[in-house]
Amino acid sequence: MSPVDASAPARPADVPAAPLAIEVTMRSRRFGLALKPAFGIVVGTALVLGTLVPGQIAPASPTDQQLAERLRPPAWMAGGTTSHLLGTDSLGRDVCSRVIYGARTTFLVALVSSLIGGIGGTGLGLLAGYHGGMLDELVRKLVDMQLAFPYLLLAISVMAVAGRSLPILVVVLALSSWPAFARIVRGEVLSLRERQFIEGARAIGCDDRRILLAHVLPGVTASLCVVWSFDLARVVVLESSLSFLGLGVQPPTPSWGMDLSESRQFLQIAYWTVLFPGLAISLVVLAANLVGDWVRDVLDPIVKRSRASV
Numbered sequence: 185m186s187p188v189d190a191s192a193p194a195r196p197a198d199v200p201a202a203p204l205a206i207e208v209t210m211r212s213r214r215f216g217l218a219l220k221p222a223f224g225i226v227v228g229t230a231l232v233l234g235t236l237v238p239g240q241i242a243p244a245s246p247t248d249q250q251l252a253e254r255l256r257p258p259a260w261m262a263g264g265t266t267s268h269l270l271g272t273d274s275l276g277r278d279v280c281s282r283v284i285y286g287a288r289t290t291f292l293v294a295l296v297s298s299l300i301g302g303i304g305g306t307g308l309g310l311l312a313g314y315h316g317g318m319l320d321e322l323v324r325k326l327v328d329m330q331l332a333f334p335y336l337l338l339a340i341s342v343m344a345v346a347g348r349s350l351p352i353l354v355v356v357l358a359l360s361s362w363p364a365f366a367r368i369v370r371g372e373v374l375s376l377r378e379r380q381f382i383e384g385a386r387a388i389g390c391d392d393r394r395i396l397l398a399h400v401l402p403g404v405t406a407s408l409c410v411v412w413s414f415d416l417a418r419v420v421v422l423e424s425s426l427s428f429l430g431l432g433v434q435p436p437t438p439s440w441g442m443d444l445s446e447s448r449q450f451l452q453i454a455y456w457t458v459l460f461p462g463l464a465i466s467l468v469v470l471a472a473n474l475v476g477d478w479v480r481d482v483l484d485p486i487v488k489r490s491r492a493s494v
Contacts, residue, residue, distance in 0.1 A: 220478035227471035234287030242281035243269065246438045250276035255454045271456040273447055283460050286438040291468070293433070294419040297354050301361025301419075302412050306404075309366040310396050313373025323370065327363040335360050336425060343431040353432055357423060361415050368411050372404040406483040413476035417469040424465050440465050 233241060244267075254276040257264045264271060270280040312323035339356045346352050376382060377400070385395050426432035427441030435442065440461040447457035 220474040220481075224471045224475035224478070227467050228475075231287055231291050231468065234284045235291055238285045238288050242278075242284040243267065244278040244281045246277060246281040246285040247436045248277065252276065255450065255457070257454070258456050270460050271454070273443070273457045274450055274454070279457060279460055282438045282443055283440070283464050286440045286443060286461065287464065289433055289437055289439045290420060290423055290427075290441070290465075293350070293354060293357065293423050294416060297357030297423070298361050298412060298416045298419045300354070300358040302365045302408070302415065304358070305362030305365025305367075306369050306401075306408060308362065309369025310373055310400060310404075312366070313370040314377055314392065314396060314400060320370070323366055327367050330359075330363050336422065339422070339426060340429065340431060343426065348431055348434055350433065353423070353426065356426075357419050360422060361419060364411055364415055365408070368407050369404050372407055373400055376400050376403045406479075410476050410480045410483070413472050413479060417472035417476075420465065420468055420472070 250272070253268065253272050254274055256268055256272040256276075258271040258279075259266050259269045261271075268278050268280070270278075270283065273279055273282070308323050312320040339360065342356050343352065382395060382399060385399050390398075423432055424439075424441030424444070427439045428445045430442075430445065432441055433439035443461040444458055447454070447461075451458050
């Protein structure tokens with residue numbers, strides 16, 4: 185053993201470095217954990233207001249055309265007016281009003297589509313994971329086939345053949361959602377069906393329907409919440425992409441994707457016509473992903489243990 189130099193001076197300034205670093209890390213994590221739902225609540229509240237009462241918020245009609253006011257800049261720029269806070273587009277329509285009314289269109293279409301796809305995918309995942317056999321094999325093959333094919337190309341083909349209407353758009357978007365739900369739920373059910381409380385439910389005579397609804401489904405609810413929040417963001421982007429290509433929501437109904445398509449040629453001379461619809465899409469997608477991260481952090485026991493050990 186090497187001798188210890190007792191005369192070496194102590195460095196008391198180095199002692200609190202580790203506890204200080206741990207405290208800073210814990211505070212940053214707490215701040216991040218609190219910021220995610222707060223941002224989601226703010227954006228979600230704006231979406232709900234824009235969906236339920238757009239007429240009470242929007243300063244003008246989203247379809248009124250005033251060609252004398254076309255391409256007017258926002259109120260804080262030279263030439264802007266307070267009557268058009270975010271400026272006007274190439275047809276003289278108020279950009280702020282179109283963003284607010286577009287929230288109702290984009291959010292409702294994405295919400296309904298994601299819910300329909302989520303319910304269908306959850307049901308198939310429950311049945312495939314619990315019963316197994318040919319049904320499980322069929323669901324797995326269908327999921328693999330759809331995930332292997334570029335869905336945007338498939339959606340464009342379906343919309344071009346079936347026609348451009350809101351019901352068809354909802355169906356196409358819903359069909360894009362079910363594989364993620366089915367895959368996650370199936371994997372969870374494969375684990376849950378071997379648990380002792382499921383065996384106990386079978387032993388006391390519960391039928392499969394009661395076991396699935398009362399015992400298995402609550403066990404996958406946490407995963408469903410996380411998947412649904414991420415899927416909602418994905419469907420918003422997909423709906424905006426189809427509307428940008430002219431295959432989604434049709435005029436005169438305002439839509440963020442359609443506004444981007446109509447204004448892209450004026451990007452250099454009137455950037456605000458593209459900026460604000462694009463910013464709305466980005467904020468909604470960011471909020472949905474942050475809420476999904478927060479739900480995962482709250483519900484995931486592994487993340488809880490790692491956070492508690494720091």
